[in-house]
Amino acid sequence: MDDSGIKKQNWDVKETELFLEILKELDMKKCLDGRKVRNNKLFKVAHRRMTAAGYHRSVDQLKFRWKLLKSAYYRCKREPDSPAPTKIQGWWRYEKTMIAIMESRHPLVGAGVNSDRNDEVTEDSDGDASMLHWPQPCTDNSTQNLGLIIKMDPEVDSQPNIGFIGAGNMAFGIAKGILSGDVPPVKLKVSAPSSRNLGRFQELGIAVTHSNIELVCGSDVVFVAVKPHLVPPVLHEISLHLTHRHIIVSVAAGVTLATLEELLPENSAVIRLMPNLPCLVQEGAILFSRGSHTRPEDGALLHSLVHRCGLVEEGPEAWIDIHTGLSGSGVAFVYLFAEALAEGAVKMGMPSALAHSIASQTVLGAGRLLRESGKHPAQLRAEVCTPGGTTIYGLHTLEQGGVRAATMSAVQSATERARELGQMSAAGSRK
Ligand SMILES: NC(=O)C1=CN([C@@H]2O[C@H](COP(=O)(O)OP(=O)(O)OC[C@H]3O[C@@H](n4cnc5c(N)ncnc54)[C@H](O)[C@@H]3O)[C@@H](O)[C@H]2O)C=CC1
Numbered sequence: 065m066d067d068s069g070i071k072k073q074n075w076d077v078k079e080t081e082l083f084l085e086i087l088k089e090l091d092m093k094k095c096l097d098g099r100k101v102r103n104n105k106l107f108k109v110a111h112r113r114m115t116a117a118g119y120h121r122s123v124d125q126l127k128f129r130w131k132l133l134k135s136a137y138y139r140c141k142r143e144p145d146s147p148a149p150t151k152i153q154g155w156w157r158y159e160k161t162m163i164a165i166m167e168s169r170h171p172l173v174g175a176g177v178n179s180d181r182n183d184e185v186t187e188d189s190d191g192d193a194s195m196l197h198w199p200q201p202c203t204d205n206s207t208q209n210l211g212l213i214i215k216m217d218p219e220v221d222s223q224p225n226i227g228f229i230g231a232g233n234m235a236f237g238i239a240k241g242i243l244s245g246d247v248p249p250v251k252l253k254v255s256a257p258s259s260r261n262l263g264r265f266q267e268l269g270i271a272v273t274h275s276n277i278e279l280v281c282g283s284d285v286v287f288v289a290v291k292p293h294l295v296p297p298v299l300h301e302i303s304l305h306l307t308h309r310h311i312i313v314s315v316a317a318g319v320t321l322a323t324l325e326e327l328l329p330e331n332s333a334v335i336r337l338m339p340n341l342p343c344l345v346q347e348g349a350i351l352f353s354r355g356s357h358t359r360p361e362d363g364a365l366l367h368s369l370v371h372r373c374g375l376v377e378e379g380p381e382a383w384i385d386i387h388t389g390l391s392g393s394g395v396a397f398v399y400l401f402a403e404a405l406a407e408g409a410v411k412m413g414m415p416s417a418l419a420h421s422i423a424s425q426t427v428l429g430a431g432r433l434l435r436e437s438g439k440h441p442a443q444l445r446a447e448v449c450t451p452g453g454t455t456i457y458g459l460h461t462l463e464q465g466g467v468r469a470a471t472m473s474a475v476q477s478a479t480e481r482a483r484e485l486g487q488m489s490a491a492g493s494r495k
């Protein structure tokens with residue numbers, strides 16, 4: 065047992081890999097400047113994340129493991145051809161990640177850095193490099209550093225900062241869905257070139273900017289919510305300012321993961337997400353697919369952010385365009401049907417307002433019953449039909465009008481159009 069009462073057990077591969085991934089993701093290279101208080105915060109965040117993943121290590125155990133990993137790293141660096149055995153079993157598995165963490169750091173230089181010598185092992189002469197000397201990809205260094213420090217402080221905030229590029233209907237719908245979870249508005253920011261659509265975000269307490277770069281620098285998860293043809297120029301604009309901490313989530317219809325990855329710096333974590341407008345009322349239907357440089361945890365993080373938007377599923381990318389036809393566009397098909405229902409009633413003499421109100425309640429009720437009963441639509445339809453009654457007469461008319469075939473064709477057309485948009489944006493990205 066250690067001081068915290070946590071039993072000492074050997075670290076296994078998965079646990080060590082997760083620990084290193086967490087440190088990498090927390091931007092250790094920028095945050096660890098040798099100040100004990102800040103180091104403690106970082107290890108506390110790591111401790112919380114490890115615990116959430118089912119690995120129960122105290123903060124001190126994590127620090128000790130980190131010391132051993134650093135020792136092994138320096139030993140191998142000193143004697144690359146015949147390194148002495150390290151205290152880390154299976155070190156070779158972690159070497160690459162350690163190099164990624166350590167070699168993006170600068171040696172401790174000069175005054176102003178209050179190095180915490182107790183936090184080091186003999187081999188470790190760098191004392192956790194100063195962020196003063198780390199080149200910042202973002203122009204807004206002060207907020208960047210502040211953001212990282214806030215991000216690391218479990219008491220203040222451990223949630224990611226979320227940015228929206230584009231202030232349109234879909235960004236607003238997703239933002240509202242996210243806010244209905246336990247994410248406070250202070251964690252969100254939105255950018256758009258004009259102020260036209262920004263007011264409604266501000267009313268929700270969300271910060272706004274006209275600078276996509278400022279937005280990216282202050283965000284961990286960035287939703288790209290501009291029209292598909294604007295995706296290539298927008299990604300080109302922000303690319304230089306992306307770091308490995310960013311997850312880019314595109315909601316643009318048709319734009320494929322391959323195109324997104326091609327437009328972004330190598331190894332960028334990209335997720336393609338297709339929402340629909342009812343996210344606005346937390347009744348959306350979302351399907352997302354992860355790019356080749358994401359980890360399951362990135363999907364889990366995204367899921368946890370948007371789960372209040374409605375139904376959220378992860379699936380293969382081939383289904384995203386189909387989901388666009390079925391659900392992204394599908395809501396508009398349902399609205400057309402609702403409108404036609406109401407107009408039928410108006411034709412028969414009902415006042416328009418009442419007809420529309422009843423039509424929307426009919427669509428809502430039918431949808432809820434369909435979802436909550438878990439029954440096939442044909443079964444529910446049969447439950448409404450009295451033999452020789454009104455419904456079967458009406459259904460016969462709809463079938464004569466080809467409503468079923470027309471609806472299937474509508475989903476097909478919208479899916480094919482999404483694919484076409486994808487090809488166009490791929491061509492745009494190669495220009
Ligand atoms: N509206 C919908 O129901 C759905 C839309 N989508 C996708 O969501 C994306 C956005 O669609 P909507 O929200 O409907 O569009 P929208 O036209 O309502 O919003 C687009 C926003 O992008 C902003 N914008 C334009 N150029 C920009 C730039 N260079 N930098 C930053 N912002 C810029 C505009 O000012 C506007 O606020 C599209 O790619 C669409 O395919 C996906 C599913 C459903």
Ligand SMILES: O=C(O)[C@@H]1CCC=N1
Binds near residue numbers: 392
């Ligand atoms: O019509 C569109 O292109 C977007 C994508 C799905 C819904 N609206």
